[in-house]
Amino acid sequence: GNSVTQMEGPVTLSEEAFLTINCTYTATGYPSLFWYVQYPGEGLQLLLKATKADDKGSNKGFEATYRKETTSFHLEKGSVQVSDSAVYFCALSGYQAGTALIFGKGTTLSVSS
Amino acid sequence: DAGVIQSPRHEVTEMGQEVTLRCKPISGHDYLFWYRQTMMRGLELLIYFNNNVPIDDSGMPEDRFSAKMPNASFSTLKIQPSEPRDSAVYFCASTLARVGSNEQFFGPGTRLTVL
Numbered sequence: 685g686n687s688v689t690q691m692e693g694p695v696t697l698s699e700e701a702f703l704t705i706n707c708t709y710t711a712t713g714y715p716s717l718f719w720y721v722q723y724p725g726e727g728l729q730l731l732l733k734a735t736k737a738d739d740k741g742s743n744k745g746f747e748a749t750y751r752k753e754t755t756s757f758h759l760e761k762g763s764v765q766v767s768d769s770a771v772y773f774c775a776l777s778g779y780q781a782g783t784a785l786i787f788g789k790g791t792t793l794s795v796s797s
Numbered sequence: 798d799a800g801v802i803q804s805p806r807h808e809v810t811e812m813g814q815e816v817t818l819r820c821k822p823i824s825g826h827d828y829l830f831w832y833r834q835t836m837m838r839g840l841e842l843l844i845y846f847n848n849n850v851p852i853d854d855s856g857m858p859e860d861r862f863s864a865k866m867p868n869a870s871f872s873t874l875k876i877q878p879s880e881p882r883d884s885a886v887y888f889c890a891s892t893l894a895r896v897g898s899n900e901q902f903f904g905p906g907t908r909l910t911v912l
Contacts, residue, residue, distance in 0.1 A: 781899065784842050
């Protein structure tokens with residue numbers, strides 16, 4: 685079945701450091717891929733998405749590229765801020781309308797000034 | 798749009814009591830999902846509905862859990878009787894499903910504590 689594996693956390697960085705959070709997936713067909721972010725005490729918010737191979741999703745300085753050959757969707761940011769401290773979830777859904785999301789276990793990012 | 802609305806935001810109850818969690822999806826969305834989040838198991842899909850009809854409830858942990866969606870703007874998740882191991886954050890999410898795009902919008906969650 686479909687699954688998502690993301691790197692274990694926590695990830696601790698200093699402000700302005702480069703961030704990479706690895707995500708790989710197993711899926712049949714042509715899944716859509718997502719990164720969600722959860723700030724303390726809040727629900728999940730969509731950060732970015734990609735719906736086909738080689739697509740790059742980007743938002744708020746974060747980027748991720750849909751790599752079908754390596755079944756990966758790694759999240760990157762060139763210079764993190766303290767306000768980026770949160771839990772980040774990689775997720776996938778099937779191509780058909782209405783399929784449920786499958787989430788990775790989440791990676792906690794802590795950024796210090 | 799107000800987004801997905803959940804109530805209550807926090808619930809503390811005693812073991813054996815009935816708990817009802819409520820969700821109002823985004824207007825016009827045709828799918829509604831209930832998730833549970835715990836430290837040990839992460840985010841788990843419990844059940845989801847399409848046009849108010851349950852599609853997959855295989856994630857519902859046991860018969861103590863039930864969910865309904867009487868109309869397009871309201872859903873409930875009920876636990877009866879509740880147990881301490883049900884303590885978790887419960888999220889509701891909705892989406893307007895389209896081929897190739899199943900982005901879901903999440904509510905703020907209900908933090909349930911069963912003593």
